[in-house]
Amino acid sequence: MINYFSKYKFIFYLCNFILIVLYLFPGSLLGCYFYDDCKIQPQITANFIVSTNHLYAYIVLSLIGFLTYRKKNQFNILSIYLIFLSIVLEVLQYFVPNRSFEFSDLFGNLAGVIIAIIIFYFFKKNENFEN
Template sequence: MSKFFSTYKVIFYIINILLIILYLYPGSLLGWIIYDNKSIQPQITPDFVISSNHFYVFVLISIIGFLTFVNSKKIILLLLYLIFLSIMLEIFHLVIPERTFQWSDLFGNLLGVIVVILLNNFINKYGRFKK
C-alpha cells in the first residue's frame, strides 16, 4: 500500500487541495451537496471534547501523507506541514463568512495529526507489521 502512495504522490496532493477547498468554502460544501443546505454540516459521529469530523479527516490525510513519504527524507517537512495546515485552516475560519473558529475543531485537527505521528513512531520503534 505504501508503494502505491509513494509512486502516485499526486493522490496526496489532490486530497490536500480538496481538503483546503472544503475548509475554505463559506458554509458547508458537503452539506450543500448532501442536504442541499450549506448551513448543515454532515456529522460522522457525535463530538465529545474535540470535533470528530476534524479528527477523522486529519487522521486520514496524515496516514496518506506518511504512506506517501514513507521512504523519503522529507518526513519532518511533512510533519511540519500537517501541523501548520491543521492550525492555519482553522484560523482562516476567523475571516471566512459563515464559518467560525472553534477550539474543538483545532484540537481535533491537531489530535488527528499527533495520533498518526505517535502510531508511526510506534511502528518504527517496534518494527513494521509483517503479513
C-alpha cells in the first residue's frame, strides 16, 4: 500500500518530469496540442517583466515540492534544487531546436521559486519546521 507521503512524492516527481518534457521539447508541445501548430506557445496571461507562464509553472511546482518535503533540511535542499532546475532548463533551451534562452523566462522561473518560498515561509512562520 502506498502511504500518504509516497503519493505526494509521486505527484512532485511527475510534475518535474512533465516540466522537463515541456521545456526540452523542440517547439511547443502545448501549441501542437491546442493549436495544431508547434510554433505557437499558449499564453495564460500577458507577460510583464517576466514570463508569466514560467512564473506560474514554478510557483506550482515549488509549492507542491515544499508541501511534500516539509522538514527544514529537505526544504533547504529542495530550494537549491528548484533554483538550479530553473536555471539549467532555461540554459538548455539555447541548444534545443525551435527554442531559445530568454532572460524574461529565466527571471520568471526564479521569481516563481522565490514567491513559493515566501508563501511557504508566510504560512509556516507560526509553526516550527519539523526536524
